[in-house]
Amino acid sequence: MRSLRLEPRTEGAQGAAVAASVIAVFATLIAGAVLFSLVGRSLSAVLYSFFLQPFASWNGIGEILLKAGPLLLIAQGLAVGYRAQVWNIGAEGQLIVGAIAASVLAIGFDGAASPLLLPAMMLAGGFAGAAWAGIAALLRTRFNANEILTTFMLSSIALQLLYYLVSGPLRDPMGMNFPQSILFGDAALFGPLIAGTRANTSLLIGLAAAIIAWAFMERSIQGFRLVVGGLSPGAARYAGFSEARSVWIGLLVGGACAGLAGVGEVAGPLGMLQRNLSPGYGFAAIMVAFLGGLHPIGIVFAALLMALIYVGGDFALVSAGLPNATVTIFQGLLLIFYLASSILISYRVVIGARSVEVSA
């Protein structure tokens, strides 16, 4: 009797990982097309404005790079934790806290022309993000509190903190009561990376993070401990790997990367501290981490893809009148299809006769 079965793979399948991603992208396109035709939009208009228009201009490509920078950076940090099964869901809040820390410096030293200001802001932002995540690490290691919930709660708290600061203590006194800070001086801003676009140095930081993350996960002992802890907590415990240390490293690294990304936003395209710091980079980066298969190199491609969806969404809003929710829907669909097609990585499809046990 012919049957279709899934058999667990015994050895790794590199080709399957790429195939899974490709299948996911196509499935997302098809599903999105179906969804939008149901809502009455022309399929070709949707696909064009979302996926082709961003490439049609230098500006579009610059925007993709601009958006990819923070996504890449945050996702690298998150993936370090995810591979150890440390689930940091609060990257958005850590980004905000990093941005706040950098802004405090930028505002406090406004007018100073020191080349040290920007690096100091980056350090402050990274530390602040790491510290914010560290709260969750402390809650997990000391109080056994689930980090999924604590990091998300902290993220919501960080948002309220931001709202409070830009409405009060950090508000521009001459800004006509708008909830935003002063515009940062030149010494506190990143210069443009590619002339004519808004892409800036945070992209370079993201790429550097990719290389560092790869080196850490593939070549260092501590990275090995984290990965083992994620694959088999029992084995890790037996080998004496400290679960608490993995939790701390996983969360601190993720928090630092998110904090740095926050610095990249306020010292980059925004140039100030305001209520709307990021279009959900923290949450999108979670998806980027998974889409990249939690692998440093895969994450680079996933970040570019996710950035394309963001930018495509902006174009689609203007030219095809698609609501902003379209971006969220595409992102969700992409991750869903990726998770589904990833089964091909661990399992193999077998078409054939049902095997029968024969005893000799």
Next chain:
Amino acid sequence: MTATLIFILGGMLSAATPMLFAAMGEVVAERAGVLNLSVEGMMATGAATAFMAATLSGSHLVGFLAAGLAAAALSFIFAALVLGFVANQVAAGLAVGILGLGVSALIGKPFEGTTIAPLAKLDLFGLSLLPVIGPIVFGRDVMVYLGVAFVLAIAAVLGRTKLGLIIRAVGEAPGAARDIGYPVLRIRLACILFGGFMAGLGGAYLSIAYTALWAEGLVAGRGWIAVALVVFGTWMPLRIALGAYVFGAISLMELSLQSLGVQVPSQLLSASPYLITIVVLAAISRDATRIRLNRPLALGQAYRNDG
């Protein structure tokens, strides 16, 4: 003063109801071993669908049913991922949750800025005219009472019936349950769908009963608080319900404090549910033994029928 008291206590029951429904659905799913983090998205989908359905049909009942079905459909996607494709439950929950938020925005867009008549308040047993206690306990809308009924029913089913025992077995030791002959995947599917339906009802309550409107961000983290409530209540429906009512009271604090003339930055009040969630979570989880005793053993673990 009495008016404030009535407002807080009565409003507490209503404010708690969305989280109550969502948490009841989630506890069933988690007792069966599945960690469903898409509650926020399912509630949002339910809220938008309910508003659309109630506006178009003029009936709250249609709104609630449509919401439940829509959220259940969303949870089916989640079930397919974690049961069929053996996907990581955390990732799948986040993905479906984000999809749910996006879908809700799409559904609700044409109806933003409009409003409908909220669900009518009842006069239970004709007792709502009693002083103080009357309007608080007997003058709420039907979903508040239905919520209480669900809590009692789910507590009874999970704790005292064979069905509840099977569900718990599936959540503690799915391999053993399968060996005895129970269809683990089918049971988990049913529990996930139930969880989705309940989350949809909870979200629907927000948009057609509590605040009779739809806006993006209406759910405002209540789905996540519902997930936290399940942990607070150590996976026991009655404790979870207690937590839900306490949170209902807290969410009213902002208005109550303002009416009492207390000056607190509004952002602190908005952050207070999350702060309190963290504190309580830490306090409850601190006793690792208690968590270990009550947490379904196989919660969050991938399962395959021939694994």
